[in-house]
Amino acid sequence: MAGIASTTDRRRFLLSSGAAVVAVGAAYVLPGQRSSAHPVAGPAPGDTGAAPARPAVKRAAPYGATTLQTTARLTGSGGYRHLVSGPGWPLVVRGELAAARRGREDRRAALACFVQFTDLHVADVQSPLRTEYLRAGSPGSWRGQEALSVAGAVSLVEQVNALGGGPHTGRLPAFVMSTGDNMDNNSMVELEWFLTLMSGGRITPNTGDPAAYEGVQNCGLPLYWHPDAGLRDQDKLRGMPRIPGYLEAAIRPVTSPGLRIPWYSTPGNHDDLPGGCLAPQDPFLSDYVTGARKLFSVPDADVAAFNKVQESGDDPKSTVLKEILRHNARRARTVTADPRRRLATPHDYLRAHLDPAYAGAGPIGHGYTENHLDGDRMYYTFRIADGVVGISMDTTYRSGHFEGSLGAGQLRWLERTLAAHSARHYDADGRLVRNPAADDAHVLVFSHHHSPSMTRRPDAARTDEIRHDGAEVIELLSRFPNVVAWINGHSHVNRITPHAHPVPARSFWEVNTASHVDYPQHARLLELVDNQDGTLSLFTTLVESAAPHRADFGDLSAVGLASLYRELAYNAPGLAVGMGSGVHEEMAGTAADRNTELLVRRG
Template structure:
């Protein structure tokens, strides 16, 4: 592809890390006296720290990827068969992309670091025992349920630990200033999950269990061969394709875990799973609201119901969740009894904002994590903030509040976005392509954050905001292209690493769209993003992928929080179709090509 250049890393530290010949210092998850406890239960088992040693204690060690990036080493599937183990392998090269601006020689020696931060996305912290979960869709599509979901808290805390271990960007050495989480922070839109997410980001004790405090009540001990049963000898469909038996797994998955909390400030952007139950169901529907906190749960339904529900989920043609409510009603006799729990209740946008504004979850700041009391007026979930001197971040809310997994922007927010862009631009272009000068504004480099990426944004009407026209991804691209100082649009949702140049006929009006994979599915990535001025009329945006701090190598006998975080990764790499014969095409689609991973993205300086 024209404009793309690959640079193979050769330094010895990377070689040692990727070959297992070096290890890095280990981090820890210590509960401080002032830290809050999340969903704790009287008499619960002691919390598991992620490690038993302090990161500041001399001699504390843990194998890569702790403190490493995927330039150094990356997880790779080894062996063969239905279940493949993870090994530490070589890192991925830096790919220089010059589609929007040419890469000049010598820029490495004259560049100036402008900003460095970390992007998390699609953590999907999940209450796997929620009655409203629809695991039974797996009967129609094996990928509709994840074997690793019960470990989402341990996996996410390990990612927090890795962000804490990043002392400087790999290309600039500049310490990260903050973490931005670009949505789908939680999975089921429940109050318990929201509390777990806020606690893992800000620090404290999390008990990833609802319902009966002493017993697991989900699908993984149901006796149904549709699901992986790690604790017993049932020959379920996952064991038949090679997944192991791990006695004690479910008990370990429910034990309390202590998050160290991020040592750097963090910001929050909403996703469809944050706004809607299941990421697509009708919010605050009285039938669904009663069911999710109640004492009945469906573990399986007839194939015809699976097909009917999957069809409306794919089309988005059922914003009131009528099909699901019909399924719950006419299968009620087959539902199993579980322990009711009010902590599973849905929350309103107002409550979501209030939870972020709680000083108890301020962590390293800022209080509100991008939101302020002013956002409570109208329950607005979009804002701007200072990334670094001369760099502005804009977080937008792309969710449908009426029930759909796609995204869009309403006219009010589009107008706010245009005003905000103009306020930080000395010049831009109007919708007809005419140059507009704003002599009262200082140019800032602009980074836009959202959950949805441009292909997943549509003009579908939003019944939750019926009075507003909706705007799709192409319209957002057109608006951003009017401002020469927009550098990048950074997002998630797709669970895929993909980087797209958005070139405008006027070369100075172009930007990059950086789409990052999830932390729940393969390949479980986050990114370190660095912005530099090359002092030759161009900027470079470096996008370096990182994994969680958990070791690549797993041990089925290690059910500590560290061991579970490693297993969380390995199970995701063994999802149906990934570890078997389809792995080549599926792997590249989700992990992206080398040009979607560790990159230097050049753009003209406004």
């Protein structure tokens, strides 16, 4: 949902908080269109050994490739620019926290290899509760590509299945961790799509009328891009194409092969809250989202009023939005009601993850157990590899805000969990504490929010609990020398930050990865190695989806839609002026935020 934008461009707001060939495709083909080939079998679940040779395929990169080999690049000029396959990005060695010693390449021992997804934003774009009309105040408040989120995410799953061993260890990825905003509107139907996407099965990305699209892209208002129509909307005036059949293709079924390796899930604000920022389980909003009325435009004064409270976060009960919906009721258009759009509670979210129908390659629950249903807790630990432990945190507010925090109870749990895996650590006063009975391990921490987006804002849903911000989490993690990295999302930006400490072994890295809905649509492949010299290296390699870089407007198969999904994201308002633009550079990150070797002293 585009509901967290302010009067500034949505991407600027997020930043402030911190050759065309047929590729793999496992989906429908429209009549008269090209069929994609069947996917190549990938590694068996849990296989963490050296990668076997993949069968030769005739699909060009990015299928099976990383951004070390090739990346999408804009070409040409004008209002709409195609993508082509460009050269890869280099590996950047970062030694801010530990010196890079010669000969480590010959000494290093592989410890772990896995993939991070983040901010998939699998979206029901026809939901009555979406606020696309905020685009009147900022063109970037609505995404023209988001109707293709399912096809784009399926292509990312296919890419992980096609990857061989990690480029620095040769190990096959052992699992995928999705660090939140897995869905967009906090609805049950999106949760079903996300779980099916990850575990395998058929998805029909359509709600309401089963035979027609009922969203903003055929509403006749020039505020939105109408891909099928000849309407000279504001996007076509700046060069966006006409693509007949686009909306029909966007709502047809697509089949996900499912990940062939285990996967885990961390919650984000869009998984807990409608649109990532609205009051959860509000009776009025709950009725509205499943109902038969949808607003496509509102007066400019309402746009400004809603943006103001969203930026300030001072409306946890969504009073302003509810009033906008009420007094613009006559403007609303009739759509088909759909009970599947029911808002998901935290209990719903947990229970769905525990459903064996969505086990896929495992584990059942994807990090959660039946015990988490007691109190609807969404944080846990899991074994990454021998001697490596993962900790998944729940950083979301449950009362209606897109910022993050940790409650006092979870912070105490985090401290106890870290201590249980640390033979030595430091207390809050800086005194060394030894624990010979601890299961000493390297620790990787996962969350949705990154440290700049975590505040001490009170949570109206948990008024009896003190909240803790990103600085406090950094302080806690730095007390444990075995913490290697904190891996997160939310910002839609690639950014890697060293958190240095006067005691070098207490330093760690924060790895923040861009989204898969906005430019540049990246996931990360991470490899942890022991350099056998008192240091560890965490390699971070960005990965694109398996779809061809250049989109073909005549190919509306699932593969073609996935290519369009990426190319449209690169041409979004404010981004289509090339890689030299400030927003492009910020969201993709510098070379030091992309493909890196991050050195850290071993605790």
